Amino acid sequence: MIIQSVQVAILDLPTIRPHQLAMHTITEQAVVVARVRDTEGREGWSEIATIGGASYGESTPEAIKANIDTYITPHVIGQDPIRFGKIMHDISIHVRGNLHAKALVESAIVDLAARQRNIPAYELFGGKIHDGLPVAWTLASGDTGKDIEEAKEYLHQKRHNIFKLKIGKGDPMKNVEHVLEIQKAVGDRARLTVDVNQAWDEDTANQCIPILQDGGISMIEQPLPGWNHEGMARLADRYRVPILADEGATSIQEIFHIAKHRAGNSIALKIGKTGGLTAVKQAAGIAEAAGLGLYGGTMIESDLGTAMTVQLYSTMPPMKFGTELFGPLLFKDSITTNRVEFRDFNVIVPDGPGFGVEVDHEKVEHYSREKGVLA
Ligand SMILES: [Mg+2]
Structure with a gap:
């Protein structure tokens, strides 16, 4: 049941609408998926998303793939997946940094180890505490009236009661006014x-934050x-x-420093920026010991990456700010045959073997940049 192969592909997944951040607007999201196979033909799958090529962070999809293929895969072949702690330790000796690449590989190995035992992956991390996690939605039309309508509709559907606004682009004070109008419209709901x-x-932060604070953000x-x-400390x-x-809190060392x-x-x-499932649990431990509030962030993952993340977060104490694991709702299509579910203001923890979602091989091939890698 040892690992026989590791394959990595970059997929470009179209979104239902443009998703605007300060440095990039997502219309097609590049996610990197990995497949590890054991000697009996079982497969473990994982997904790590990045945003806007090199504009958001240092790890690009192309670098993640190249560094896994060249430097990480040789340390994985021939290993027993259940010893993912040892595998990742060996990799850490030979490969510096590359946190997103390490996260992708560890996650695929964990999925395989869990599938070999026919158990959900969360069982390998202490078992789940929660069946669902509170999930925010990002309002991003840029039009105040439209955003208010959207927020009201999702409140009515009991899909979201936490809303996030990306306000890094454009005039800061206009953005602040936009946010406060929406807060006024939804009130304490x-x-x-x-x-x-x-x-x-x-300076800009000191102009804007007091107004946002007084407005109830x-x-x-x-x-x-x-x-x-x-500056963040001040x-x-x-x-x-x-x-x-968020962007300042990446590795466990940096999170300790913060x-x-x-x-x-x-x-x-976030699993990618911190270097994997194990590293994120360590990061959460540091934050918990320091009395810091936690938030389950996203890099806009599809169903596969979201299932991974939801399963891991289900093993942790409640997060003060909930999560923003809405990724699957932003994509036009899915690369899994079963979907991550959203109801009662929560994303539901998948319970099947591995990360609880089954990969649709044809869809993976369809959205792969390079054909035939994961066929
Ligand atoms: Mg963020």
């Missing part, structure tokens, strides 16, 4: 958060550049509205 995606300097995500831990100290570190210097008082977790 919904919580609103904002994500600046590193776009402000400290419940969290401000990464207002300053990821490197500016000192904002976290100055305002009572929670300041959340915790120590209070460079933000809450952390967005």
Whole structure:
């Protein structure tokens, strides 16, 4: 039952509408998927998303694939998947950084190990605490009236009661007005958060945050550049509205640094940026010990990547700010034959073997940039 092959492909998945961030607008999302196969032909699958090529983060889809194919795969072939801790330890000795690549490989191995035992992958991480996780939606039409209509509709459907607005692009004060109008319209039926995606300097943050705070906005995500831990610490100290570190909070070492210097008082977790399922549980432990609030972040994963993430987060104590694992709802199509479910303001934890979703091989091939890799 040892691992016989590792294959990686880049897929371009179209979204139902443009999804605007400060540095990039997603209309087609590049996700990287990995498949590991054992000697009996069983398969483990995983997905890691990145945003906007090299514009959001250092790991590009092309680099993830190249570095796995060249440097990581040789340490995986011939290994027993249930010893994913040893495999990842061996990789850590030979491959520096490359956190997204490591996350993709570890996740596929975990899916395979769980499928070999016919159990959900969350059983390998202590078992699930929750059956569902609160899930936010991003309002991104850019039109205040349309966003209010959308928020009201999803409240009515009991799909979301936490809404996030990406406000890193355009005039900061106009964006603040837009957010406050929406908050006024939904009142106390919904919580609103904002994500600046590193776009402000400290002066702009000091102009905008007090207004957002007085308007009842419940969290401000990464207002300053990821490197500016000192500035984030000053904002976290100055305002009572929670300041959340996302792009600044990547590896477990960086998350420890943020915790120590209070460079933000809450952390967005993501499997890719932190280097894998095991690393994210370690990150959550650091945050918990430091009294930081947690948020289940997304890089806009499809059903496969979302199922992975939801399963892992189901094994952790409740997150103060819930999650934003709405990825599958933003795609026109799915690469799995069963979908991740959303109901009663929650994303539901899949319970099948592995990550609980079954890959549709034809769809994977259809959306693959290079044909035949995972055929
Ligand atoms: Mg963010």
